[in-house]
Amino acid sequence: MADVNRGNRPLSPFMIGPYYKPQMTSMTSIFVRLTGNAMLVAGILIVWWFLAASYGPEYFATADWVLTSWIGDIVLTLSLWALWFHTLGGIRHLIWDTGRGLDLKSAYTMGYIMIGGSFVLTILTLLFI
Amino acid sequence: MAYMTDRKRAVGLGSAKSGTEHFWAMTKSSYALVVLIPLFVFTFGPMLGEPHDAVAAYFARPFPALVAALTIVVSFMHFKSGVQVLIEDYVGGYMRHILIIAMTCISYAAAATGVLALARLAL
Numbered sequence: 022m023a024d025v026n027r028g029n030r031p032l033s034p035f036m037i038g039p040y041y042k043p044q045m046t047s048m049t050s051i052f053v054r055l056t057g058n059a060m061l062v063a064g065i066l067i068v069w070w071f072l073a074a075s076y077g078p079e080y081f082a083t084a085d086w087v088l089t090s091w092i093g094d095i096v097l098t099l100s101l102w103a104l105w106f107h108t109l110g111g112i113r114h115l116i117w118d119t120g121r122g123l124d125l126k127s128a129y130t131m132g133y134i135m136i137g138g139s140f141v142l143t144i145l146t147l148l149f150i
Numbered sequence: 151m152a153y154m155t156d157r158k159r160a161v162g163l164g165s166a167k168s169g170t171e172h173f174w175a176m177t178k179s180s181y182a183l184v185v186l187i188p189l190f191v192f193t194f195g196p197m198l199g200e201p202h203d204a205v206a207a208y209f210a211r212p213f214p215a216l217v218a219a220l221t222i223v224v225s226f227m228h229f230k231s232g233v234q235v236l237i238e239d240y241v242g243g244y245m246r247h248i249l250i251i252a253m254t255c256i257s258y259a260a261a262a263t264g265v266l267a268l269a270r271l272a273l
Contacts (some may be wrong), residue, residue: 054236057232058232058236060229061256063261068263068264069263070198071209071263071264071268071271072263072273073268074202074206075206075266075269077202081205085199104187104191108187111180111183112184113183115177115184140242141227144190146195147184149192149194150192150195
């Protein structure tokens with residue numbers, strides 16, 4: 022009769038914050054997940070832009086207007102930052118997969134590179150395109 | 151006598167028999183994207199905001215077209231696996247199935263649309 026009281030059990034509290042300190046490792050990890058999934062928006066916008074371009078100037082005008090509007094600019098700039106952060110995080114995973122850098126100090130170093138590097142790469146990209 | 155060897159355990163993954171396909175697919179797509187994404191950023195990026203004739207002429211050339219098409223396809227396959235892991239972590243029951251199927255469909259639709267668009271521009 023282990024299934025009798027399934028509804029009334031106490032739930033654990035949300036741990037991150039009051040009980041479990043956010044750390045470089047866990048925070049960069051969740052942000053890699055967050056950025057990766059959020060980029061679906063930019064991905065769909067960019068595919069739409071290409072589709073519109075392939076069907077002629079009138080359709081292209083609409084898509085281009087959206088992507089180069091101020092909201093479009095904000096979305097794409099944030100997505101660019103997300104892209105670099107996610108890429109650096111992915112490289113960190115590829116390094117970890119070889120068995121390297123699994124100690125705490127290296128993980129923290131790579132975390133700082135992810136955070137700083139994503140902003141630097143974003144600024145460099147915006148300067149050069 | 152113990153018949154299990156290290157190799158058999160690794161290859162057959164014990165009683166699970168499968169399980170590294172996802173990881174291997176993500177590894178492959180990640181290495182591909184490390185190359186493709188910078189190429190895409192610096193081919194697509196300068197073209198964003200350009201007039202239609204410039205865009206159409208640029209992506210009619212093979213290298214920009216192939217970089218864009220490959221990046222779109224590989225990215226959406228990478229996304230498909232990534233979002234599946236996200237859904238599996240947070241959602242249960244019927245919603246899990248529905249969301250995974252929906253995101254798979256969206257991923258393939260976007261990849262196909264990207265290929266169509268680049269083919270129309272380049273051919």
